[in-house]
Amino acid sequence: MDKQSKIYIAGHTGLVGTAIKKELENQGYTNLVFRTFSELDLTDQLQAEAFFRYEKPEYVFLAAAKVGGIHANNTYRADFIYENLMIQNNVIHQAYKAGVKKLLFLGSTCIYPKQAQQPIKEEYLLTDELEYTNEPYAIAKIAGIKMCESYNLQYNTNFISVMPTNLYGKGDNFNLETSHVLPALMRKIHLGKCLEQNDWQSIRKDLKSYPVGDLKNNSSEIEILEKLKKIGISSDQNKGKVEIWGSGKPLREFLWSEDMANACVYIMQNIDFGSLISKDFQLKKDIKNTHINIGSGEEISIKDLAYLIKKKLNFKGELYFNADKPDGTPRKLIDVSKLNNLGWEAKVKLERGVEELYKWYLG
DSSP: OTTOOOOOTTTTTTTHHHHHHHHHHHHTOOOOEEOOTTTOOOHHHHHHHHHHHOOOOOEEEEEEOOOHHHHHHHHHHHHHHHHHHHHHHHHHHHHHHHSSSEEEEEOGGGGGGGTOOSSSSSTTTTTTOGGGGGGGHHHHHHHHHHHHHHHHOOOOOOOEEEOOOOOTTTOOOOOTTTTHHHHHHHHHHHHHHHHHTOHHHHHHHHHSSSOOBBOOOOHHHHHHHHHHHTTTTTTTTTEEEEEEESSSSSSSSSEEEHHHHHHHHHHHHHOOOOGGGOGGGGGOOOOOOOOEEEEEEEEEEEEHHHHHHHHHHHHOEEEEEETOOOOOOOOOEOHHHHHHTTTTTOOOOOHHHHHHHHHHOOO
């Protein structure tokens, strides 16, 4: 990519897209193209076709997606599979028709089997059953990988798929119904801390930025206390208590979003599809698993993560793990040796990332 190349970032307002946009700008790229959802609905085939015909981007970062945590994935199953399939189908196909030089499709490590051997290598894709709670989302992302591979093989395009691990960072989603585990834990513990300190100014500031259901920042203290208690946040005699879904035993890997963006730009600058074809091709075997894992290569239990956040936020109260709620996949650590061998490694450690995210969250 040249600094003046026309680059389209699909999903530029989300956690992933925002980080990629910032990374490109920091590196001096000046011809960036993007649209808000109100300006361009990528689930609409005609709108996507018209956009690509008009803009004719040279490079595409496909970060647009419907995303959420375990609750959202399991509750809105139809929305997750439909919207993600439609976005991918339209962007990838129109990129091919418009002659895009290179496209980067961002998936998720939930594509891998629930009981996959750890750490998870790219070759473990489609070797066993998926985790049920996010199966529709995972199937959509698998379809995106296969679509990129198929277009490359049939049409000689240069479409690359990357699978980031659990991401967190500035611009994260703190909606307790749809957020991923780390921002959800951070917000719940923050509110628990505010309750134990009787800090109603901070509670109302939080609710103004991120309403909880029909609860608003100008709701009465009684209404706020009742609603927070229902979602597992309470205080008794100035001692906060925060409920966390699951046993706390599952292990997860986390990657700072700005690290992920740096990896994505690095891949677009340095890696082509042809270089990802394994030796199996030379042996006349199937070409598959050309996607690239992006992660830190380090893992932590949900329990230890919660206590890390508790420490960083200086929360004095109690964390309660509700084992009656679903845990999700027991362990998910990806093998990042392919990306490391291609010349890239993560830089931001989890402790520093949690500190940076909380500073951003407080504004």
